[in-house]
Amino acid sequence: MPNVFCPSVVRRTLLSVAALVLAGSAHAQVTAPVTLLDRTLSHMDLGVSGTGQFTNTVTGTNYLGVSLTQKPSQTLGALVTVRYTKSPYLGAEFNYGYARYTQNFSSYITGGAQTNASEYTVGYVAHTPKIFGISTFASAGAGSLAFRATPGGGQGLPTQARAAYYYDAGVEDSIISSHFGIRAQFRQVFFLAPDFGQNYLTIKQRQITTEPAVGFYIHF
Template identity: 45%
Template sequence: MPLLSSKLNRAGASTRREVLQLMLKRYASLLALLPVLSAVTPMALHAQDTAAAPTRARRVLSHFDIGVSGIAFFTKDVSGTVASSSFGQNYNFTQSASSAAGVLATIRAQKSPWKGLEFNYGYGRTTESYTCCNVSSNNGTYLGPFQSQATASEYTIGYLVRPDRKIFGFQPYVAAGAGVYEFKPTKNGGQGLQPQARATYYYSVGGESMITPSFGIRAGFRQLYYKAPDFGQNYLKITKTTFTSEPQVGIFYHF
């Protein structure tokens, strides 16, 4: 400032006016930038926030995948003794289910190779066959073999392990859990029986491989254990545990 004052004192009046005008122009240009800076700064901060939000969401979704598989049903036959007051004697009874095809939808969440969960929904249609000894009651009623068509729906949740290694190019997995297996007789082929839900336990083993950064293929084998459905009818009740084997092949999407 002393140097500037010395220069102003040595210059004439016109020179001083020119210097002052030059300084005002420079300050005016800076003042003109303030509204722009005040407008741009919040926009930049907002852009940073919106850019960070997808990053957090992406980090969460990266632990999830959803898959759909085709499955086949193979159920073990069971036999037992029915104690019925409708007939003059107890009788042996065999129950079997037809082989069938269905679909399995699975959502998986994996925090680490040894900590994961999966949610399963399976659907198929089967025919339950009941074969007896052809006994007759005292009043002549005939108890022969008959069939009932029913849909089978699985609702299960299980613990999932995916070891951090590959075998022949596939990442192995193992899952086990429990849930509900619901049998619902069809309208026309269900013999008028009532729906019934059974507690079920399952395990699953298999392998999967990514074919793109987001899509992969999966193949495995599952088994579900539950009491054979009797649809609440005493004449079908043998209280035997059976199991359904389900080979599966499908695809999944990794977020």
């Protein structure tokens, strides 16, 4: 019967145990557990799109009884969206939009007021069934629009924030890999026409900015 306490046997046993420990450690490093951050990021995507900005013309009467027409110029803008999708019908998004245009008034301000408009909104988003293999989505939410007259051509008007509401519908499809895709959408944003805090510009009419948008998204 072999002597199990023979030094050579003990040495070989210890080396075998050490090798198994090292192999297990290496395997644990390769197959590290998924963290909460990993799981969270796997539900998120970042979208960047270029938008058209088409806002309707409105007419009203100010406190002096003077009829005033407000006509924003058409322009291009940008939209950045961060989404968290828990399940196809359960998701949330944050939007930041930017556009620069001229706010034209029929009276009081000659040449209009150059304005930077920034959108900050949050909303609910649902990914609806695919159409011809392309993913579709719809969203709606609310937030704020900040109107900032530019230093050079803003006629000295102060910054003003308005409550804003929006809805959105579109399509998207991954290309190259599941982490990168293209997105096309149609949005409308509703808000009270800005008056920059000046009562002679107040007409209390609601405006709608229509925003067709095309861009890309990155899925984490």
